[in-house]
Amino acid sequence: MLSVTDVVKTFNSGDRTIKPVNGVSFTLEQGTFAAILGKSGSGKSTLLSLLGALDKASSGDVVVDEVNISKLPDRKLTAYRRDDIGFVFQQYNLIPNLSALENVMLPMEFAGVRHGERSKRAAELLNQVELTEEMHGRKANRLSGGMQQRVAIARALANNPKLILADEPTGNLDDETGELIIALLRQLAHEKKTTILVVTHDHALASQTDRKFRLARGKLTED
Amino acid sequence: MGVVSRSVGNAFRNKVRSGAVVVILAVAIGLALAMLVANQAVGAKVDSLKASVGNNLTVNPAGSRGGLGGGNPLTAADATKAAAVAHVTSVNGTLSVRLANSAATSTTTATPGAGQGADRGGPGGGFGSSGTTSLKSAVDPGVLGQRNNSNSGATGGSTGGSTTTRPAFTIPIQATGVSTSTTATGAAIKVTSGAQLTDFAANSTQALVGTTLATKNSLKVGSTFTVQSRTMTVTGIFDAGDAFDNNGIYLPLAATQTLTSQAGQLSSLNVVVDNIENVSATQAALTASLGATNVDVTAGSSGLQSAISSLGSVQSISLIAFIASLVTAGLIVLLIMIMVVRERRREIGVLKAIGAANRTIGVQFVLEAMVLVVMGTVVGAVVAAFSSNPIVSALVAGNTGSTAAAAGPVQGAGGGGGFGGGFGGGGFTRTRGAFSGASQLIGTISTSVGWQTLVLGAVGILVIAAIGALIPSLLTAKVRPIEVLRGE
Numbered sequence: 001m002l003s004v005t006d007v008v009k010t011f012n013s014g015d016r017t018i019k020p021v022n023g024v025s026f027t028l029e030q031g032t033f034a035a036i037l038g039k040s041g042s043g044k045s046t047l048l049s050l051l052g053a054l055d056k057a058s059s060g061d062v063v064v065d066e067v068n069i070s071k072l073p074d075r076k077l078t079a080y081r082r083d084d085i086g087f088v089f090q091q092y093n094l095i096p097n098l099s100a101l102e103n104v105m106l107p108m109e110f111a112g113v114r115h116g117e118r119s120k121r122a123a124e125l126l127n128q129v130e131l132t133e134e135m136h137g138r139k140a141n142r143l144s145g146g147m148q149q150r151v152a153i154a155r156a157l158a159n160n161p162k163l164i165l166a167d168e169p170t171g172n173l174d175d176e177t178g179e180l181i182i183a184l185l186r187q188l189a190h191e192k193k194t195t196i197l198v199v200t201h202d203h204a205l206a207s208q209t210d211r212k213f214r215l216a217r218g219k220l221t222e223d
Numbered sequence: 224m225g226v227v228s229r230s231v232g233n234a235f236r237n238k239v240r241s242g243a244v245v246v247i248l249a250v251a252i253g254l255a256l257a258m259l260v261a262n263q264a265v266g267a268k269v270d271s272l273k274a275s276v277g278n279n280l281t282v283n284p285a286g287s288r289g290g291l292g293g294g295n296p297l298t299a300a301d302a303t304k305a306a307a308v309a310h311v312t313s314v315n316g317t318l319s320v321r322l323a324n325s326a327a328t329s330t331t332t333a334t335p336g337a338g339q340g341a342d343r344g345g346p347g348g349g350f351g352s353s354g355t356t357s358l359k360s361a362v363d364p365g366v367l368g369q370r371n372n373s374n375s376g377a378t379g380g381s382t383g384g385s386t387t388t389r390p391a392f393t394i395p396i397q398a399t400g401v402s403t404s405t406t407a408t409g410a411a412i413k414v415t416s417g418a419q420l421t422d423f424a425a426n427s428t429q430a431l432v433g434t435t436l437a438t439k440n441s442l443k444v445g446s447t448f449t450v451q452s453r454t455m456t457v458t459g460i461f462d463a464g465d466a467f468d469n470n471g472i473y474l475p476l477a478a479t480q481t482l483t484s485q486a487g488q489l490s491s492l493n494v495v496v497d498n499i500e501n502v503s504a505t506q507a508a509l510t511a512s513l514g515a516t517n518v519d520v521t522a523g524s525s526g527l528q529s530a531i532s533s534l535g536s537v538q539s540i541s542l543i544a545f546i547a548s549l550v551t552a553g554l555i556v557l558l559i560m561i562m563v564v565r566e567r568r569r570e571i572g573v574l575k576a577i578g579a580a581n582r583t584i585g586v587q588f589v590l591e592a593m594v595l596v597v598m599g600t601v602v603g604a605v606v607a608a609f610s611s612n613p614i615v616s617a618l619v620a621g622n623t624g625s626t627a628a629a630a631g632p633v634q635g636a637g638g639g640g641g642f643g644g645g646f647g648g649g650g651f652t653r654t655r656g657a658f659s660g661a662s663q664l665i666g667t668i669s670t671s672v673g674w675q676t677l678v679l680g681a682v683g684i685l686v687i688a689a690i691g692a693l694i695p696s697l698l699t700a701k702v703r704p705i706e707v708l709r710g711e
């Protein structure tokens with residue numbers, strides 16, 4: 001389902017060049033729940049942004065369901081991000097002046113889902129991540145970090161993507177809520193056959209995944 | 224929650240800044256609207272001036288004006304020549320004669336000498352012979368009448384060889400022979416009851432009588448009076464707006480020429496030029512064609528040309544100011560949107576990352592700019608409501624003063640009440656009257672400016688604002704999401 005071949009990402013900072021991702025190759029079957037582990041600054045977020053088409057690899061190919069996204073034009077990339085990918089940012093990146101519900105509705109708006117259906121599904125998703133009804137209408141910048149993280153997860157699920165890329169999805173959650181999110185992701189992978197790749201430091205989460213990768217010095221190895 | 228409500232929400236996100244932007248926009252847009260009003264008001268003024276001045280030239284025998292001066296009468300041949308001059312669209316000859324009261328004449332003819340004065344030298348002379356009429360003048364001779372007529376009377380008297388105590392006389396009546404329903408200066412004759420002349424034949428018995436003259440002689444439409452030996456019928460009563468002209472009559476030109484034995488003679492030609500810009504060139508051409516020694520060609524508009532051109536420059540200045548304020552409004556929106564987009568780079572990155580198309584992002588910022596512009600326009604309209612009246616007064620009323628001053632001598636020299644009525648502009652006074660009252664602003668602008676202009680201006684502002692919002696937002700949306708997500 002996901003096939004990554006010899007991906008390199010080079011950054012030029014001043015006179016030095018850094019290669020946080022330096023020849024990464026791996027494949028994931030549909031419905032796999034996988035984790036990437038690695039030290040801070042090892043390039044995990046960088047790799048994820050390449051897979052989510054937020055950034056372009058310096059070289060190498062990322063193929064999702066036979067489509068090489070490294071070669072897609074801008075318009076097709078928009079559709080890819082909207083329909084195929086659910087991205088959970090390490091910093092959540094909610095739109096601060098929109099409510100939790102409105103944030104979750106956004107990807108569906110871009111996909112052309114009717115308003116009534118949007119708000120209905122958004123409410124369902126927020127309930128799934130256990131955000132209480134009274135929080136649905138609250139502006140994102142008035143929510144706690146953990147709440148924002150759950151809204152970000154709900155938003156990533158909005159358009160039923162086939163690949164979910166989540167950067168530290170449990171980083172700000174208590175154990176109990178973390179367990180809930182892990183269970184939710186597992187269920188999505190195993191019952192709905194969604195492919196899920198998470199970046200995590202959380203051992204509880206890592207232990208629940210089907211496959212575990214480690215990123216170090218630009219290379220990815222499987223445990 | 225769609226892109227529209229999101230944009231409206233965003234427009235109010237930073238309330239202090241949005242408020243400031245709306246105020247600045249309001250000033251610029253208000254100024255633009257006020258300038259538009261000023262531009263249109265001045266334009267209307269120029270048009271009314273042009274219309275009231277007309278494209279007319281008056282040809283008189285050299286050294287003669289109306290009943291004064293001397294020289295040889297114009298002829299039908301002169302009219303034909305004038306018509307052949309370039310840019311001349313029509314030539315209309317008239318013959319003015321002065322008719323003495325027949326009763327007074329018969330009284331005075333009994334007195335030797337004085338009769339000749341009334342008949343020959345006449346009051347002011349005119350061209351060749353005058354005639355008599357049964358009408359009595361509605362104007363008392365007064366000091367001026369006594370002086371004017373006693374002078375010629377004295378001349379007549381001395382020719383007659385004796386001075387006698389003259390009986391009270393009535394001053395002669397001006398009769399103008401016309402071949403269309405226009406005055407000697409080309410203005411339409413304003414008939415207040417009855418109808419215009421229709422029979423312009425030499426044996427016509429139709430006549431138009433001035434209001435005061437009709438009252439003095441108890442004439443109504445259908446009444447009769449005599450000119451020389453012919454009985455004329457009043458077809459209409461006209462109001463020229465002043466006592467001198469209302470003490471006159473209009474007769475068919477051919478009948479006037481026949482009755483006063485001045486066949487083929489004309490006292491003045493009214494020449495209509497195709498365009499007001501060609502008036503002075505045609506004036507020179509006419510003088511050359513008819514001979515400077517034979518005719519005087521005068522332009523009613525010569526002095527007003529400068530007034531019109533100075534008003535014209537006010538018009539173009541206000542147009543430039545209108546455009547400049549619009550551009551200013553557009554620049555304000557552009558700069559503010561550049562700021563707003565910079566501030567929300569990260570948000571644009573998020574929107575792109577979760578699947579927003581560049582178009583969606585562009586639309587969102589354009590709508591946000593529209594909200595600011597619409598609010599600015601509403602406040603600006605109120606600003607304009609209060610500022611357009613003083614601005615228009617300052618621009619036009621001040622200019623009207625100088626125009627009137629410039630027009631004054633022209634009116635005298637031009638020898639016509641021709642633009643008396645139109646001057647000071649009925650239309651303009653009405654327009655200005657309507658300016659008072661802020662609530663009427665939109666109505667006033669739309670009527671005086673026209674919906675097309677208003678819509679054009681609104682579309683102009685919106686287009687500038689749209690471009691101002693599109694450029695920065697699309698430039699930002701074009702880059703990869705990660706670059707804007709990471710921020711500076």
Ligand SMILES: Nc1ncnc2c1ncn2[C@@H]1O[C@H](COP(=O)(O)OP(=O)(O)OP(=O)(O)O)[C@@H](O)[C@H]1O
Nearest residue numbers: 011012013018020039040041042043044045046047
């Ligand atoms: N735009 C950039 N320009 C230059 N260097 C960058 C850029 N983005 C990331 N880096 C560098 O690449 C390396 C990997 O960063 P990345 O954010 O991928 O780490 P990470 O594994 O996600 O770390 P963490 O676990 O702390 O989130 C870091 O050394 C970082 O400084």
Ligand SMILES: [Mg+2]
Nearest residue numbers: 044045090167
């Ligand atoms: Mg990271």
